[in-house]
Amino acid sequence: MTAKGITPETVPALAEFLLSMADDEFVIGFSDSEWTGIAPILEEDVAMSSIAQDELGHARALYELLADLLADGRDADALAYDREPDAYRHARLLEHGRGDWATTMARRFLYDTADAARLASIGEGWPPLADLVAKIRREERYHLMHVTAWANRLAAAGGEARSRFVSALEALAVDAPSVISAPEGEAELVAAGILSRPMADAATEWRQEVVRILGPLDISLTLDADPAPRDIGRVPSADFQWLWGEFTSVRRSEVGATW
Amino acid sequence: MTDPVALDPVLSPQDRSARPWNDDLDHDERFALFEAHVLAGGKIEPNDWMPDEYRTAVLRFVEMHANSELMGVLPEREWIMRAPTLKRKLALTAKVQDEVGHAQLLYRVAEDLGKSREAMYDDLLAGKTKFHNVFHYPTRTWADIGIIAWLVDAAAIVAQQALRDSSYGPYARTMQKICWEESVHIMHGRDVVVTMMTGTDSQRAMVQEALDRWWGPLMQMHGPRSDRAKDRDLHWRIKAKTSEELRQEFLTIYVPRLLELGLVIPDPALAFDDEAGEWRYTDPDWAELRTVVTNHGPMSEERLEFRRVNRAATTWVREAILAEKRAVA
């Protein structure tokens, strides 16, 4: 399917953007699903698992959209699984492993807030994406509610809980803006109305939202004003290499098989 | 038709409070009235008076069930990471999530009988209480995931369906919800197996090899034949069927479904005896079962240790969010 209303020049930029969003959702969903069965409270285990499944569901929908756009014979699974580690386009924030509960919550907080600003920047330029994003944003509301509930509690608890959470936020703050970095070909995407605004504007909104939530908790973070664009061809972290090894292991054991 | 998702229908006061044995009578009279009610098919609710024997029996039964759901998460968990397609990844995560949910439901039932969740975790991790044999074994390949989701869950659901009419109300209702959710797991498991059996030669071989390893534990899962007359759990209607009845039911449904895929069941003696009207099979290794459920199985200690370590590592989280609640009335 050729994307109706999308000029051929815009396709590479759109594909790259979709891939980075899909990879973000895929990697964080995969990573957070590691908590299934071992979260601190049984009920929280179920909640965390739902959130991880939502992210994977979003990834799946985005990969499917990308598969339609590229129409090169690859399906969503091929796009998700059949690449070398350095061909993944997820944000640097997600190169970090899930760590302990504080790290997971800190990473989720930074990711969900940045992702919300990113999703709010999707315009009507390509209806299939706009429609999907409308649904994703509705599901993401719960993620924001949940991670904010945890941020409030960890910060207010003081002591070890607060210090773990704050340390994790500070450590991840360096890479957090990578989620909302300007994609390659941003100008084309804005011109085509696929993005309703440049990512720099979204990043400003994101930083304000972080201050709005963390300020009352007496936490201030330095979030880089000029996030670097996603490093294409960067050497993947050890954490991600391990994750990649795990999630591709069965598939690589019998290439081309149906599972 | 009972809403499969409802757990506790709102019972009228007559159902809950007007129990003849809830009045102040002497113990023997209460016991007799209680027993008559149960044997006539009546239900027991958390606020009812119960003889110690009944309360202890239900608690032990439910606690082992809850423990099994909690430990049962671990064999499959590691394969969530390795699921080879997005759909399988989502399905397996959802399945394991359900097992956690079942643990939650069952620990809740046990908690309302008077034992705290923390005390139950303590006993499980100290090896004082048990969990089902099948969760003490390793999962070696993706085929194991299909076999477990299909056959272990099937064997479990055969038992759980028989528990839907348990005399203890909260447990019976929880079983109805659990059975409804488990049916999806079995479909997922069977789909994984059937997909591989229509795949490459090495996929088919992987499935057969997994079945070869899991058949023994599956046959042991429902337990040795017991004497119906001596089984107190049957007497109190906590459960309704004997181990052997459950095993026979499992074989009747699932042997044909395995054979139709071209799989070989690794028991040459397995055959249906038309005259006797039951399955004949090589006697399961009951010594193995005893060894395994007393936490000497291949993965018992490793999994319990994993849980201990994980519990310790997350203690700070529980303490943090419960800190304000420490003041007790």
Place this chain on the structure above:
Amino acid sequence: MTDGGDRMVDEGDPNTGRAGALDEGAAAEVTTAAATLEPYEVFRQEKDGDPMRHGGNVMAPDPELALHYAREMFSRRGESVRLWVVRRADIGVLEDLDLLQPPLDRSFKKPGGYVMRDKLAAARERAGTSKPGARAASHDRTGRRGTDGSDTHASGDTPGEDPLV
């Protein structure tokens, strides 16, 4: 009327059931040692227009997370359109049958207390009339026509008997 959150037990009223084997010592242990996660009861609505129905309960450290966990346990498959989540300790329980089912006659408050079949038969005979046909409009509270005017809310009434005919 709770014993610390895990059970709804009426300590004062000898008429209601009291679980005998759970002694005070055990109850206190549950309350203090568990660092209180508390039970929250969850009521759910299956679809628009349905009544709220008890679905079960979750353990949570506070009301906000209780809502999240209720959503997980009772609607992660989209099986509910509304949830009410209430701390079990906040639920008032009335199980006293003296109050709910008082023993003396109250049939004057229920349709079953107004059986007129014989009297009506006598009146018709005296007037030389016959019983009106089934299509005669009756102010049937249930809104149904015909002879089955049984009030589904009254217990003890003879099923199928229309008290107004």
